[in-house]
Amino acid sequence: MRLSQSLIPTLKETPADAQIASHRLMLRAGLVRQMASGIYAWLPAGLRVLNKISAIVREEQAAAGAQELLMPTIQSADLWRESGRYEAYGKEMLRITDRHERDLLYGPTNEEMITAIMRESVKSYRELPQNLYHIQWKFRDEVRPRFGVLRGREFLMKDGYGFDLDYAGALLTYKKMMLAYMRTFQRIGITAIPMRADTGQIGGDLSHEFHILAPTGESGVFYDAAFEAGDPSAAASVEAFYEQMTTIYAATDEKHDLAAWEKIPAERKREGRGIEVGQIFYFGKKYSESMNFTVTGQDGTKIFPEMGSYGIGVSRLAGAIIEACHDEAGIIWPDAIAPFRAAILNLRQGDAATDKICGDLHEKLGQDCLYDDREERAGAKFAEADLMGHPWQIIAGPRGAANGQVELKRRATGERFELSVADALAKVLS
RNA sequence: CGGGGCGUGGCGCAGCCUGGUAGCGCGCUUGUUUUGGGUACAAGAGGCCCCCGGUUCGAAUCCGGGCGCCCCGACCA
Missing domain, CATH: 3.30.930.10 (Bira Bifunctional Protein; Domain 2)
Known part of the structure; x- marks a missing residue:
């Protein structure tokens, strides 16, 4: 969504x-x-x-x-x-x-x-x-x-x-x-x-x-x-x-x-x-x-x-x-009942590489993810994702997009991982 | 059901005591700016001040009645 x-x-x-x-x-x-x-x-x-x-x-x-x-x-x-x-x-x-x-x-x-x-x-x-x-x-x-x-x-x-x-x-x-x-x-x-x-x-x-x-x-x-x-x-x-x-x-x-x-x-x-x-x-x-x-x-x-x-x-x-x-x-939703398993945070709406990564992720994750595609500042997106409590946040911005990296954040522990898009996807779906 | 409190733009509140132009912050719209943890500036839009009645030249403000909602207690998935 x-x-x-x-x-x-x-x-x-x-x-x-x-x-x-x-x-x-x-x-x-x-x-x-x-x-x-x-x-x-x-x-x-x-x-x-x-x-x-x-x-x-x-x-x-x-x-x-x-x-x-x-x-x-x-x-x-x-x-x-x-x-x-x-x-x-x-x-x-x-x-x-x-x-x-x-x-x-x-x-x-x-x-x-x-x-x-x-x-x-x-x-x-x-x-x-x-x-x-x-x-x-x-x-x-x-x-x-x-x-x-x-x-x-x-x-x-x-x-x-x-x-x-x-x-x-x-x-x-x-x-x-x-x-x-x-x-x-x-x-x-x-x-x-x-x-x-x-x-x-x-x-x-x-x-x-x-x-x-x-x-x-x-x-x-x-x-x-x-x-x-x-x-x-x-x-x-x-x-x-x-x-x-x-x-x-x-x-x-x-x-x-x-x-x-x-x-x-x-x-x-x-x-x-x-x-x-x-x-x-x-x-x-x-x-x-x-x-x-x-x-x-x-x-x-x-x-x-x-x-x-x-x-x-x-x-x-x-x-x-x-x-x-x-x-x-x-909120920190347990994986099994979170409204969305993952949120995709596009930190730079309009940046071609970032948009592409987010679009692909959105397609692959399907209905069980929430794609934050709004024209909002990064800080606002982070704050709202934490508030909504998605178990995973896939954070994509120009910084990592250049070499195909995204940041994956686990809401429950606060852990962050710098991963390739494919690895992030695999981790979220595992 | 006993006790207490509150109803004012979407949200959080001030104004009420002491009646006279309806205000602030956030959000929203537009523009500029900013760009990895709720950016800054500017310009806007948005109100039967819960409802009904009374007092008054004049009521968000005072008085009476209603309705709604919240909190504490007793009761409950």
Whole structure:
């Protein structure tokens, strides 16, 4: 993409409304714009981040055997009356009335809907287990939206729902999802730690939250350094991985257990701040029973499937990653989810040799690079590239162009390399 | 939902107390200049001063009501 023709409205100054780093940087880097309290438009670069996160989520969900579907944002109140949550959910649910005075709502989650869909079509034990998810916008009318997309009212969430015939099956699904989640976060390029959690509004009795470590996180987290050694991509088996994840100590300040904490050797104790980016629940027959979803078992008896739900805050992750990955100059995107893998900085627009090098690079790198072809000074281009946080900056100017050299800068480390165009390209693509 | 604060060109702010020509910096446009870390100079464009009502000869400014947004707390992916 050519920056001169892109809607990436960066800001030199910080909007007064933005208090925390990720919010400031998302506005300054031209990723989002606020449209109302807790409601954001995702501009082209911001959307690219959401899409890259979503793509990784999809791959890992598929690998774990989950199927993607897409449910609507607007739901009928009747569904929620079945489970009893229409009354129970309270003011966080955005309630809407249509022209015929029918009660609708903008979905804050989809347990009722997915259960209704399954109830209609799945009749036999032979058709289970199944695990379904979608990536869809949710709305929760937070009393106090804040921190930009970290606590918006409208947010993009991956929410998945597991249906199993018995507890053992549901527990296995739960374990698979934990592994899939840890792999997802690992691929995104952040450290996430699963912690025992309360089940809150969704209900149920087994739940973990996934927190990523960031100094500005909302909750205090305590964990055993043994977590840092765990590599989900190398897990021997789902069971072994789950065993490992649930025996090592980790807790948020709310659930912190001093007695257990004291048993950890001092050199392995880690304390920090965390941002919750995902949560998984097992809640058994809560919805299958309240909504009367049964399948016929092998012996002809009715079985209420055992359920769980599995969420990842996709839009929140975008903000949370910035909280974890930035410096004074701007964002430092992990390679996997940067809006653009590389930026090409043309330091002398109009210089034939420089233009040629940049044009060729742009063509070879394709859509995943941003070509800064504006009539701007070098300093401005450097500053904006740092702000936007591209993992790589390919810096081309007349100085190096004369002998076919460019400078390659790694945003995360600040390292710079003087390389031939071909070598720079190879390094960026490796 | 309790407490606090703020709404003035795109962004950041001053002006309001003490009513009288709407201002500054950045950004934007044009020209010159500069050319590897947000260059300098010059000339421009751009405002229902959040909305409604009141007081007044006169309101960005004073008074009343509304709306919007932010921060702290309780609550939450």
